[in-house]
Amino acid sequence: MIFIHCPHCGDRNEDEFAYGGDVEHRRPDDPDAMSDAQWCEYIYCVPNTKGWAKEHWWHVRGCSRWILVERNSINNELRRTDEDSDRE
Amino acid sequence: MKYSALNLAWHGLRNHGGWPPAWRHASPKPSYDVIIIGGGGHGLGAAFYLASQHGITNVAVLEKGWIGGGNTARNTMTIRDNFLYPDNARFHRAAVESWHTLSNDLNFNIMLSKRGMTTVLMSDRDLSDAKRMVNTTSLFGAEHRIITLEELRKRLPLAESPERLPIVGGIHHPDVVIARHDAVAWGYARAASKLGVDIVENCEVTDILCDAQGVTGVQTSQGKITTRKLGMAVAGHGKQVAAMADVHLPIESVPLQAMVSTPVKPILDNVVVLRGFNTYFMQSDKGELVMGSAADPYPSYSQRGTPQIPEATIAAILQVFPVFERMQFMRQWAGVLDITYDNSPIISKTEVDGFYVDVAGSGGFKTTPLAAIMHADLIANNRPDPLIEAYGLERFSSGRLILERASYGNR
Numbered sequence: 001m002i003f004i005h006c007p008h009c010g011d012r013n014e015d016e017f018a019y020g021g022d023v024e025h026r027r028p029d030d031p032d033a034m035s036d037a038q039w040c041e042y043i044y045c046v047p048n049t050k051g052w053a054k055e056h057w058w059h060v061r062g063c064s065r066w067i068l069v070e071r072n073s074i075n076n077e078l079r080r081t082d083e084d085s086d087r088e
Numbered sequence: 089m090k091y092s093a094l095n096l097a098w099h100g101l102r103n104h105g106g107w108p109p110a111w112r113h114a115s116p117k118p119s120y121d122v123i124i125i126g127g128g129g130h131g132l133g134a135a136f137y138l139a140s141q142h143g144i145t146n147v148a149v150l151e152k153g154w155i156g157g158g159n160t161a162r163n164t165m166t167i168r169d170n171f172l173y174p175d176n177a178r179f180h181r182a183a184v185e186s187w188h189t190l191s192n193d194l195n196f197n198i199m200l201s202k203r204g205m206t207t208v209l210m211s212d213r214d215l216s217d218a219k220r221m222v223n224t225t226s227l228f229g230a231e232h233r234i235i236t237l238e239e240l241r242k243r244l245p246l247a248e249s250p251e252r253l254p255i256v257g258g259i260h261h262p263d264v265v266i267a268r269h270d271a272v273a274w275g276y277a278r279a280a281s282k283l284g285v286d287i288v289e290n291c292e293v294t295d296i297l298c299d300a301q302g303v304t305g306v307q308t309s310q311g312k313i314t315t316r317k318l319g320m321a322v323a324g325h326g327k328q329v330a331a332m333a334d335v336h337l338p339i340e341s342v343p344l345q346a347m348v349s350t351p352v353k354p355i356l357d358n359v360v361v362l363r364g365f366n367t368y369f370m371q372s373d374k375g376e377l378v379m380g381s382a383a384d385p386y387p388s389y390s391q392r393g394t395p396q397i398p399e400a401t402i403a404a405i406l407q408v409f410p411v412f413e414r415m416q417f418m419r420q421w422a423g424v425l426d427i428t429y430d431n432s433p434i435i436s437k438t439e440v441d442g443f444y445v446d447v448a449g450s451g452g453f454k455t456t457p458l459a460a461i462m463h464a465d466l467i468a469n470n471r472p473d474p475l476i477e478a479y480g481l482e483r484f485s486s487g488r489l490i491l492e493r494a495s496y497g498n499r
């Protein structure tokens with residue numbers, strides 16, 4: 001990995017970024033409607049995908065924006081998406 | 089064959105040509121009383137204790153690759169018990185003790201070496217944190233004490249106080265030992281095989297078969313094998329394997345890196361921890377400096393890890409031990425840890441009857457014998473020993489987590 005492409009700053013060293021989780025791991029829209037088991041599954045069972053996944057990354061030591069990156073967790077190969085994440 | 093000094097001398101005279109294989113290479117039978125998935129220290133150990141303590145000898149250990157080739161080969165061999173929560177402290181204290189008789193129990197030299205661990209404290213914050221830690225761990229019987237700068241200099245004469253972060257004191261932890269990690273797998277394999285356990289290498293489990301009563305068997309790369317009791321002791325892919333039985337384990341896979349220098353003559357006896365840098369290192373019996381630090385900052389299955397970690401680890405060591413500046417770097421690697429939300433292990437029944445798991449040791453080498461004893465006991469008696477009650481899967485739904493910060497899998 002080493003370099004992550006930020007759509008605003010270009011290729012930057014990975015230690016400028018913080019990992020923010022898999023986009024599939026979304027906070028449920030209506031937590032009150034969920035059973036304890038479902039809530040527990042959301043909190044503790046992260047997707048932990050082996051292979052390609054789309055993820056939130058925070059360019060915390062750069063432009064401070066949240067971006068989306070596709071990463072292969074087997075070898076940390078990256079694909080740029082040029083998309084911003086919906087996080088703030 | 090029993091290993092002994094006499095045997096060694098006899099085979100030495102005959103140029104070591106006549107040693108028999110240490111364990112049988114078995115092909116799977118169609119059915120077993122218990123199957124263990126994972127031929128590392130934890131899995132082979134569980135099979136050994138099933139046979140030796142519970143009289144269950146119709147057991148197979150299924151290993152995808154070769155035995156001891158996973159995280160048993162990828163750890164840094166250090167066995168410590170500085171944990172801060174009662175359940176963890178009790179368990180790890182007993183785990184350290186479980187190592188001491190292992191060479192005798194297995195008739196196999198695991199090269200246990202009592203090194204002691206010295207933690208270097210480099211700020212007032214480190215020091216007050218250390219006092220809290222020492223006071224807490226001594227409540228649980230761990231022999232841990234704060235040492236003065238003078239004593240630290242005596243224990244670590246090579247350490248130099250960096251100007252920007254002067255050393256203010258240390259912690260000494262005499263009970264810390266190291267063991268030859270490969271020997272642990274080989275010793276368990278040999279002892280288990282002798283009691284009738286089948287060790288099946290190159291046998292990947294591709295599916296876990298269940299009916300309404302629970303586990304019925306496994307589908308493997310060497311065919312279908314039936315069993316009513318299945319134990320899982322895998323690292324790095326615990327989530328994927330358990331998912332074959334529709335059991336969702338609350339774990340995330342994170343690389344923990346280690347690296348070694350080329351071997352040199354003995355120069356360092358203690359295991360050294362640089363508290364403020366989250367870094368530790370020691371010299372193995374082979375003479376290599378073995379170095380490690382915190383887990384990678386993002387989850388991954390890469391057995392290489394991110395380059396930031398070795399860079400920071402080496403920079404930290406050189407700040408305090410400039411004497412190692414010209415050491416040659418030999419190897420670097422990562423072991424993929426299964427990490428739970430509370431950094432504590434899972435040794436538990438699951439919602440599938442007959443399916444048991446021993447996973448997420450967050451650096452589980454140090455607990456190998458005790459975790460294996462407990463896993464075997466759980467499988468044999470279908471109820472957890474009081475020592476592992478806190479490690480049940482139900483803690484995630486009940487909220488009774490053990491939020492341990494003293495493991496290297498820190499979040």
Ligand SMILES: [Zn+2]
Pocket residue numbers: 006007008009010059062063064065
């Ligand atoms: Zn940016």
